[in-house]
Amino acid sequence: MAVALVRAATAMAAVIMAATIAGVGALEPSGWLRAHATFYGGADASGTMGGACGYGNLYSQGYGTRNAALSTALFNDGASCGQCYKIACDRKRAPQWCKPGVTVTITATNFCPPNWNLPSDNGGWCNPPRPHFDMAQPAWEKIGIYRAGTIPVIYQRVPCVKKGGLRFTINGHDYFQLVLVTNVAAAGSIKLMEVMGSNSADWMPMARNWGAQWHSLSYLTGQGLSFRVTNTDDQTLVFTNIVPPGWKFGQTFASKLQFK
Incomplete structure (x- = not known):
């Protein structure tokens, strides 16, 4: 009886470990x-x-x-x-x-x-x-x-299948950058987003303004911009200097990085 219980516990642990491993990484299709x-x-x-x-x-x-x-x-x-x-x-x-x-x-x-x-x-x-x-x-x-x-x-x-990397479109005005994130593969949706200007060494959190649009209330005009993006699968990508100094509102900047 003791041997049987040990075997059952071992089998259950293996099932739990397999399920845990399967849940790590990119989004897996759910049930219907x-x-x-x-x-x-x-x-x-x-x-x-x-x-x-x-x-x-x-x-x-x-x-x-x-x-x-x-x-x-x-x-x-x-x-x-x-x-x-x-x-x-x-x-x-x-x-x-x-x-x-x-x-x-x-x-x-x-x-x-x-x-x-x-x-x-x-x-x-x-x-x-x-x-x-x-x-x-x-x-x-x-x-x-x-x-x-x-x-x-x-x-x-x-999972979403996309060609190329994420794209960032910047609208708004001084002290209000409204950034639209498009062409997001894998989970498709964004959970967290941060921005860092070239005049700073610190990441600043952005807030979801509406839909796929994220905003920052910092003065970043004229600075090069980097973004740190976390999707809803908790995967994070860093887009270093994706926006060069001298950018204008209304421009779109395409990256070569993509979630997998």
Whole structure:
């Protein structure tokens, strides 16, 4: 009996260790979860431009038409901006409205607000606590039949795949730098961000202003800038002197570093 208990404890410890090791590093796809999905933005997805994540023109930023607005339950006050989700129409719940055997991967680029004037199961699709994707029409039509309008889906978070490194767009004015971070691979979303001017040796914390936009209230005009970025997988990259002295508001600076 004692030998059996020792073997069982050893096996359990091995399982726990394997699970711990598997959880370290890049985001692993989670299990499938249930939600619903609608679409917006027109057949060319032009109506999805802008949005609550602050990405602006999704075409020029590289997000294209594979994007979606997330309901309150998923949006997390903008902390989910940039995350990627694999979505399939749930044929077990609505076989007549699903295209079989296909999935589509989207990036979270917008917020789908609640509509408290409509019930959650009939129009108020983005009301808490419902997980819901209001997808760009071209992405939605990859998995659903157009006339359905609303379809049940299954989804999972997956790592984002991007070409090239992170990009930083600086807007604002003196004493207020508003930095948009785009083209983020792996987790896709940013947890913490810091800035250091070339006249300083100290990192200064930045705050999430809205969506994927982070701000600093320090006077950094005319200085070279470095950024230290931590994603929601707790991976950190340092972008040393990514912004040269003499930068102007409205400029974008591309790096060669990327999360993996």
